[in-house]
Amino acid sequence: MRYFAERAWIGGRVEHDVALEVDGGRFTAVTPGSAPDGTRLRGLVLPGLANAHSHAFHRALRGRTHGDRGSFWTWRELMYEVAGRLDPDSYYPLARAVYGEMALAGITSVGEFHYLHHNPDGTPYADPNEMGHALIRAARDAGIRITLLDTLYLTSSVDGKPLEGVQRRFGDGDLDGWLTRTSALRDGEGVRIGAAAHSVRAVPARFLGGLAGRAPLHIHLSEQRAENEQCQAVHGCTPTELLHRHGVLGPGTTAVHATHLTDGDIKLLGGSRTGVCLCPTTERDLADGVGPGRALADAGSPLSLGSDSHAVIDLFEEARGMELDERLATERRGHFSAAEMLAAAAAHTALGWDDAGEIAVGKRADLVAVSLDSVRTAGADPAGAVFAATGADVTDVVVDGRVVVDGGRHTGFDVAAALREALS
Numbered sequence: 001m002r003y004f005a006e007r008a009w010i011g012g013r014v015e016h017d018v019a020l021e022v023d024g025g026r027f028t029a030v031t032p033g034s035a036p037d038g039t040r041l042r043g044l045v046l047p048g049l050a051n052a053h054s055h056a057f058h059r060a061l062r063g064r065t066h067g068d069r070g071s072f073w074t075w076r077e078l079m080y081e082v083a084g085r086l087d088p089d090s091y092y093p094l095a096r097a098v099y100g101e102m103a104l105a106g107i108t109s110v111g112e113f114h115y116l117h118h119n120p121d122g123t124p125y126a127d128p129n130e131m132g133h134a135l136i137r138a139a140r141d142a143g144i145r146i147t148l149l150d151t152l153y154l155t156s157s158v159d160g161k162p163l164e165g166v167q168r169r170f171g172d173g174d175l176d177g178w179l180t181r182t183s184a185l186r187d188g189e190g191v192r193i194g195a196a197a198h199s200v201r202a203v204p205a206r207f208l209g210g211l212a213g214r215a216p217l218h219i220h221l222s223e224q225r226a227e228n229e230q231c232q233a234v235h236g237c238t239p240t241e242l243l244h245r246h247g248v249l250g251p252g253t254t255a256v257h258a259t260h261l262t263d264g265d266i267k268l269l270g271g272s273r274t275g276v277c278l279c280p281t282t283e284r285d286l287a288d289g290v291g292p293g294r295a296l297a298d299a300g301s302p303l304s305l306g307s308d309s310h311a312v313i314d315l316f317e318e319a320r321g322m323e324l325d326e327r328l329a330t331e332r333r334g335h336f337s338a339a340e341m342l343a344a345a346a347a348h349t350a351l352g353w354d355d356a357g358e359i360a361v362g363k364r365a366d367l368v369a370v371s372l373d374s375v376r377t378a379g380a381d382p383a384g385a386v387f388a389a390t391g392a393d394v395t396d397v398v399v400d401g402r403v404v405v406d407g408g409r410h411t412g413f414d415v416a417a418a419l420r421e422a423l424s
């Protein structure tokens, strides 16, 4: 297959008239300054975007939970109501529709932080991984890759209170229970099995060491000040220090949010090359605060981005958020370059896809064409398109060499209709 991109984002800058040859789902040639030949992609062609932090079912809360006061904790009660209603038969169509929405926005890999494992009373389904398999099938049918970050979730508080109410669906009893269940999950074409620890609230410290060395391994970290206070009270240290003590930090680990950190935490995360996934639109929506993204990057942490609660599914907005929210917090501009913002939006490495996220020979052939003549992007400098474009400006998406979005439409199904049906 041969594509011709008028402009393509290669090596952190815009190249012109780029011939792209694809074979076996990989780029076999990438040649700027070529004559037009092959399927023409207009606008600016970006690498596939990576949504490194998703809870697919949270999409059901969009437009329903933002108007009132309250906090992360009151929002969580509403989220638990949705979590209590779903079963594999209803989660599959919801997740397929949500992943379809992601595909339309140029997302080619999703990291699904999955803890909705069991029946509402905590008993396993006949296949204890039925919910995980529903998510994998949903991503496949939506045409995107999935890293299933199967989540260890055992307690409801840092001091080890048992799971209660809907949380019983999340638990596997102990580390061995989780290891036994997840050992039946397998990598496949476009599917990678990763691990997650929900947080230091949900995983007792004695089990953290059992996760050390796994990759990719994700964990919610210091999203809330209350978590930090509880961790200090119980363990006498910050959540980051607790992870460090148990050997959990490292390049295969991604800390999600990392909002309320000490200077020492930033040094530990950066020094160990632990990744950090920022979720600016969710952190905004839940009034969580602004994490120290620039300081973490300077300390050595690779940054990725996730839409998390799916109040918005738009990696351009997340990428702008990492820069613009930091401007508000510091009253200074220019923390991240456009190249750094787009690199964070295409950080497939955080999901274990080291061979994706760049338009380069040998890499997975993901392409995302973004219109430069929409009402939002008309007149924008292509090099600054990340400051202007939204997911709605994505016209064409190729995942592993397969066309998934063509002229703004998903090639597999009507995503808006699927969302309406799943959310009715």
Ligand SMILES: [Zn+2]
Pocket (backbone or CB within 6 Å): 053, 055, 113, 220, 256, 308, 309
């Ligand atoms: Zn999350």
